Amino acid sequence: MVTVAFFGTPPFALPSLTALLASSHDVVALVTQPDRRRGRGNRLLPSETKSLALAHGVTTLTPERLSDPQFLDALAAVAPDVGVVAAYGKILPDEVLTLPRCGLVNLHASLLPAYRGASPIQRAVQSGDAVTGITLMRVVAALDAGPILARVAHSIGPDDTAADVETALGRLGATLLLEHLDAFVAGDLTGEPQDEAAATYAPRLVKADGQVDWHQPAQAIHNHVRAMHPWPHAFTHLDGTRYVLRRTAVTTHPATGRPGQILECSGRLVVSAGAATVVEVLAIQPEGRAVMSAAAFLAGHALAAGATFTTRAPR
Known part of the structure; x- marks a missing residue:
């Protein structure tokens, strides 16, 4: 034995x-x-x-x-x-x-x-x-x-x-x-x-690695969201509030805004990314709240098209 x-x-x-x-x-x-x-x-x-x-x-x-x-x-x-x-x-x-x-x-x-x-x-x-x-x-x-x-x-x-x-x-x-x-x-x-x-190397993740860089192309952001689950989660900020992106998709919505800018927020949450690409947020978690679908989130939060997610909270 x-x-x-x-x-x-x-x-x-x-x-x-x-x-x-x-x-x-x-x-x-x-x-x-x-x-x-x-x-x-x-x-x-x-x-x-x-x-x-x-x-x-x-x-x-x-x-x-x-x-x-x-x-x-x-x-x-x-x-x-x-x-x-x-x-x-x-x-x-x-x-x-x-x-x-x-x-x-x-x-x-x-x-x-x-x-x-x-x-x-x-x-x-x-x-x-x-x-x-x-x-x-x-x-x-x-x-x-x-x-x-x-x-x-x-x-x-x-x-x-x-x-x-x-x-x-x-x-x-x-x-x-x-x-x-x-x-x-x-x-x-x-x-x-x-x-x-x-040989290549995979450094240990830290919490700050979860930050979303909206200047990246949509596919890179989607990969980032997938990679950061279950820790440290992919996160971004809007008006000083931290949001975790739980599920995303790369979409063909016309890319007309600057990186991080909300292009659509009526039923769907569509955000402009880098390289003239677009990310759709399918599930999101506001700071201190439960995970919810984008539709449920938008039903309870008055967002305006043109508002912009940022990588870091404003100081």
Whole structure:
């Protein structure tokens, strides 16, 4: 029986952890991020993987620092054969990399060497890519640079959000992991080195990344809205109020205004974008309010054609 230490935090990691728990492998520890304040009421909540692990009686470790001697001793005590990483959220130091007997594998949500880094799904959607995928790789000290053990591609639909792609890749990753983990532990799967010349990077998103730049073409804005869901959301401002754009479409409405200018606000919310293109807002969320369709929003808000959404709130 292969003993596994699993490193993972967000919902993306759940299918893989669930699959391992249901398999013949023995998950001897979960390493996940400490409880954080989130959700309605800003309550202190465990990660989704921690809740699942506790329900199965798995030893759960939540170090603030991966170099903490107490954490390293606890991980060494369970003596894992292999470590499995799925969106843990921190770079693993050498002290962790040397603990599992056979090393560690990582499920990375891109077709490496493309989109190394913390936000590969969001950056692929934002770039308008039609295809992404999941890569199983051996973990090395350098960021997402280890040998590729296996990969599988996944098509991105024209209206798919980052959340949609994350769900699909999480499931694909679980299947890929179980197909190849035993061969890795047995030493029969060494992988292929990555092409460093082809490497691209996907920096971690911050809240400010959600700002809509109305000078961009409509397709780029639509891609941006899809990429920023579920966090940090694509947002804009009008008369000092912040609005989140939840769903958009590229439309053929005549482009006659400046970027961000509202061209139509009677039943439809149509906004001028860059390069003489137009975006239709299909769902919107005013600050502090629920998400609503554009029609419902317009029924309760008196907007004037010619008003202009801005990237930043006026100071």
